[in-house]
Amino acid sequence: VGTYAAVPDLATYVQTDTEIKSGIIYRTSAVAPNGPPMNDLGAAPGTYSRDPVAQTFTQLSNGEVFTVVVNHLRSKGCGSSSGLDADQGDGQSCYNDRRRNQVQSVATWVNSTLVPIDPDVLILGAHNAYAQEDPIDAYRAGGFAEQLERYLPPEELYSYPFSTQIGQLDFAFASARMATLVTGAAIWHVNADEPRVIDYNTEYKPDDRYAPTAYRSSDHDPIVVGFD
Numbered sequence: 001v002g003t004y005a006a007v008p009d010l011a012t013y014v015q016t017d018t019e020i021k022s023g024i025i026y027r028t029s030a031v032a033p034n035g036p037p038m039n040d041l042g043a044a045p046g047t048y049s050r051d052p053v054a055q056t057f058t059q060l061s062n063g064e065v066f067t068v069v070v071n072h073l074r075s076k077g078c079g080s081s082s083g084l085d086a087d088q089g090d091g092q093s094c095y096n097d098r099r100r101n102q103v104q105s106v107a108t109w110v111n112s113t114l115v116p117i118d119p120d121v122l123i124l125g126a127h128n129a130y131a132q133e134d135p136i137d138a139y140r141a142g143g144f145a146e147q148l149e150r151y152l153p154p155e156e157l158y159s160y161p162f163s164t165q166i167g168q169l170d171f172a173f174a175s176a177r178m179a180t181l182v183t184g185a186a187i188w189h190v191n192a193d194e195p196r197v198i199d200y201n202t203e204y205k206p207d208d209r210y211a212p213t214a215y216r217s218s219d220h221d222p223i224v225v226g227f228d
Contacts, residue, residue, distance in 0.1 A: 002028065003027065003028065003029070004025050004026065004027055004028065005025070005026060005028050006023060006024070006025050006026075007023065007024040007025075007026065007033060007037050007053065007055045008036070008037060009021075009037075010037055010038075010039050010051060010053060011036070012039075012041060013039070013051050014039065014040070014041060014043060014045070014047075014048055014051060015048045015049060015050045015051040016046060016048070016049055017049045017050050017074075020050055020072065021050060021051065022050055022051065022052065022053045022070045022071065022072045022125065023053065023070065024037070024053060024055050024068060024070055026055075026057065029060070030059065030060060030061075031057040031058060031059055031060060032057065032058050032060060033055055033056070033057060033058075034056040034057055034058045034065055035056055037053050037054065037055045038053075038054040038055070038056075038114070039051045039052060039053060039054065040052060040105060040106070040109040040113075042109070043105050043109070044105075047101060047102060047105050048102055048105070049072075049073065049074040049095075049098065049102070050071075050072045050073075050074075052069055052070065052071045052102075052106050052109075052125075053069070053070045054067055054068070054069045054070075054110075054114060055067065055068055056117075056118055065118055065120070066118065066120040066121070066122065066178065066227075067114055067117075067118045067120065067121045067122070068121075068122050068124060069106065069110060069114070069121060069122070069123045069124070069125075070124050070125050071102075071103075071106055071123060071124070071125035071126075071127065072125050072126050072127075072128075073098075073099045073102055073103070073125075073126070073127045073128045073129060073135065074095040074098050074099055074102070074128060075095070075128045076092075076093035076094055076095065076096075076128055077094065077095075078093070078094035078095075079094070081094040081095055083097075084097035085097055085098055092129070092133050092134065096129070096133065096134060096135070099127070099128060099129050099133075099134070099135040100134040100135045100138055102135070103127075103129075103135040103136075103138040103139055103142075104138050104142070106123065107138060107139060107141075107142030107143075107144065108142070110123065110142075110144075110175070111142060111143065115175055119175060119176075119177040119178070120175065120177055120178040120181065121174070121175040121178055122172060122173070122174050122175075122178055122225065123139070123144060123171075123172070123173040123174075124170075124171070124172055124173075124223070125170070125171070126169055126170055126220055127169055127170070127171055128169055129169065130167045130168060130169065131146075131149065131157065131167070131168045131171075136171065139171075139173045143175070143176060144173035144174060144175060145173065145174050145176075145179045146171055146172065146173055147172040147173070147174055147179070147182050147185040147225055148168070148171065148172055148185045148186075148187060148223060150182070150185065151184055151185040151186065152185065152186065152187065156186075156187060156189075157187070158187070158189075158192060158221075159187050159192055159220050159221040159223065160192055160219065160220050160221070161192045161193075161219075166192055168187075169220065170187070170220055170221065170222075170223050171223075172185055172223055172225045178227075181227045181228055182225060182226065182227055183226040183227060183228050184225075184226045185223070185224065185225045185226070186223070186224045187221050187222075187223050187224075188214075188221055188222045188223070188224060189221050190214045190215050190216075190217065190221065190222070191215070191216055191217065191218050191219060191220060191221045191222075192220070192221045194215045194216045195216075196216070197209045198210055198211060198215055198216045199216045199219075200216060200217055200218070
């Protein structure tokens, strides 16, 4: 208590998912929120399964300002998918159309609304799309540069295991000026490489060996990005 704080909830949500919402936690000794959190209230209904959350921060040491956008896209689980959200047989599984549309909306919102206010924007989050899939390409088309692929060799670009395979679902996309300030990026492989028996929850594991360490503290690996 006192070291970290959470950005307040959004005033209005437009998302369709009532079970999951995105959030931002920050270190209070390093940065302070600059204004309230923001979301894309102008998006077409149904665009966002979970609202992207944007927060501008002031760095306390020097007064510099930057903006973080956290995004959590719909998973690949098919559920009640139909139409373009159904599995198209192209390897991207279900709800790819929704993920692509959400990224395109986020990119438009950031470029048209956030960048004119603050050109230093970083988009983070679990995107439930792999690095060569349509949603991630939509970020690139929007002018955002992925920082993990910029600094890591291909064999390090993974953050999530599924069905004995690993891939990258978590990304750090920087606006043009923010990219010039990046000093490095990494994925901290404390979760994807670890066995499920030490997971923080009890699902799918008859043998529970949880311990309160960093390992398997989530099902995704955390990412780290440095700036000057």
